[in-house]
Amino acid sequence: MNYKAPRGTHDIFRINASRMSWLEQKAKVIFNRHGFEEVRTPAFEDAALFMRSIGQTTDIVEKEMYIFEDRKKRKLALRPEGTASLVRAFIEHRMDVSMPAGRFFYMGEMFRYERPQAGRYRQFHQIGAEFFGSSSPAADAEIIILAQDLLSSVGINKMNIYINSLGCEKCRPFFREALVKYLDSVRDLCEDCLRRLEKNPLRVLDCKTDSNKFTEVPRMSDYLCDCCKDNFNLTQSLLKSDGCNYTVDERLVRGLDYYTKTVFEIRSDAVGSQDALAAGGRYDNLIGELGGQDTPAVGFALGSERVLLAAQKTGFFDSFQESEKIFIAVADQELFSEAFSFALKAMRNGLKGNKNISVFGPVNGKSLTSQLKFADKIKAVKTIVFARTEFEDGKFLVKNMKDKTQTKVLISEF
Ligand code: ATP
Numbered sequence: 001m002n003y004k005a006p007r008g009t010h011d012i013f014r015i016n017a018s019r020m021s022w023l024e025q026k027a028k029v030i031f032n033r034h035g036f037e038e039v040r041t042p043a044f045e046d047a048a049l050f051m052r053s054i055g056q057t058t059d060i061v062e063k064e065m066y067i068f069e070d071r072k073k074r075k076l077a078l079r080p081e082g083t084a085s086l087v088r089a090f091i092e093h094r095m096d097v098s099m100p101a102g103r104f105f106y107m108g109e110m111f112r113y114e115r116p117q118a119g120r121y122r123q124f125h126q127i128g129a130e131f132f133g134s135s136s137p138a139a140d141a142e143i144i145i146l147a148q149d150l151l152s153s154v155g156i157n158k159m160n161i162y163i164n165s166l167g168c169e170k171c172r173p174f175f176r177e178a179l180v181k182y183l184d185s186v187r188d189l190c191e192d193c194l195r196r197l198e199k200n201p202l203r204v205l206d207c208k209t210d211s212n213k214f215t216e217v218p219r220m221s222d223y224l225c226d227c228c229k230d231n232f233n234l235t236q237s238l239l240k241s242d243g244c245n246y247t248v249d250e251r252l253v254r255g256l257d258y259y260t261k262t263v264f265e266i267r268s269d270a271v272g273s274q275d276a277l278a279a280g281g282r283y284d285n286l287i288g289e290l291g292g293q294d295t296p297a298v299g300f301a302l303g304s305e306r307v308l309l310a311a312q313k314t315g316f317f318d319s320f321q322e323s324e325k326i327f328i329a330v331a332d333q334e335l336f337s338e339a340f341s342f343a344l345k346a347m348r349n350g351l352k353g354n355k356n357i358s359v360f361g362p363v364n365g366k367s368l369t370s371q372l373k374f375a376d377k378i379k380a381v382k383t384i385v386f387a388r389t390e391f392e393d394g395k396f397l398v399k400n401m402k403d404k405t406q407t408k409v410l411i412s413e414f
């Protein structure tokens with residue numbers, strides 16, 4: 001029987017695994033500086049949590065969720081994103097009451113039933129942050145800049161940041177009305193759009209099939225209330241004061257229904273058609289709607305696979321030094337336990353002047369020739385050979401595996 005990883009999933013190993021951990025480490029350092037603390041939530045939740053928060057008429061809920069029943073017939077879903085889970089945890093642990101301001105970050109696998117292609121998978125990784133309890137545009141600006149800084153930290157300096165304001169429950173209904181009126185006049189809308197026109201017309205703006213038909217679509221900016229307008233202006237001036245280059249894109253609505261006011265998306269030219277690297281925005285009503293105390297919030301998530309792809313395209317990883325492989329061999333088996341102790345010491349502490357090493361061996365009961373063959377196979381840079389004559393002088397042989405030269409070196413020097 002031949003088993004393969006399920007369609008749309010992938011094994012991450014070797015260089016890709018190191019890059020992924022590297023990105024996650026980098027993110028932790030940056031989050032820490034901004035005062036965000038880590039939260040790990042379950043990979044599955046009540047399906048209703050996502051339906052309610054992300055929205056019934058979104059792509060994610062309509063066609064991308066992995067929903068299943070457990071043995072007790074509970075309806076569960078593999079998480080398609082992180083925000084809903086973090087909000088659930090925030091409310092469940094009464095943090096909305098005890099610490100109404102909270103900054104949290106998460107990283108982990110997300111699951112969406114999508115058509116797999118480069119940069120689009122059914123299981124992928126996101127790194128995200130949520131800033132609870134601040135309605136200040138400074139929080140919006142900080143979140144956008146945080147996402148931007150994270151991308152820069154992996155060498156992605158060329159990125160396009162798009163922002164928009166979706167307004168609030170006071171002004172959005174007027175825009176919605178104007179939008180519906182306009183969309184009624186557009187011919188040949190696709191089936192999805194026709195269906196959403198009634199329930200969720202903003203979604204229509206996000207439609208990949210129809211978007212080029214919307215030539216004279218009403219502009220949200222004409223409908224924003226004074227408060228939303230002020231907020232959006234201040235967010236922008238804070239972004240500018242940090243030198244952040246962004247573009248206002250009035251069509252940007254994002255694929256989740258919980259957003260209010262500021263939304264943003266960061267794209268890169270480096271990664272082809274799946275060009276969205278990170279996205280987020282404000283969701284001031286979600287915590288209240290899910291049963292918590294009304295708490296404003298803003299957050300973002302980036303897709304690790306796409307970010308790593310973009311980082312790789314910029315050549316960021318080219319100069320990365322992989323650790324040097326060192327093999328410990330024994331020419332005379334009676335020195336095996338000395339060689340083994342030395343190997344352990346090197347594994348624990350590295351070698352003098354060379355900490356970036358990976359140590360292999362020794363292997364007992366094998367001829368020196370077969371040990372050296374193995375060292376070649378694993379691409380060891382150096383092999384350290386424990387041999388009787390040299391050992392009596394407190395030395396071992398260091399074999400350079402490339403040019404096959406060898407030198408005697410005092411063990412104490414390592
Ligand atoms: P897209 O428009 O590409 O479908 P999205 O709007 O669905 O993206 P979000 O829900 O905002 O994406 O998720 C944030 C980030 O997660 C995206 O910018 C992207 O980098 C990444 N992402 C989303 N879906 C996938 C996927 N199926 N595979 C890999 N990465 C993904």
Ligand code: MG
Pocket residue numbers: 059255
């Ligand atoms: Mg999507």
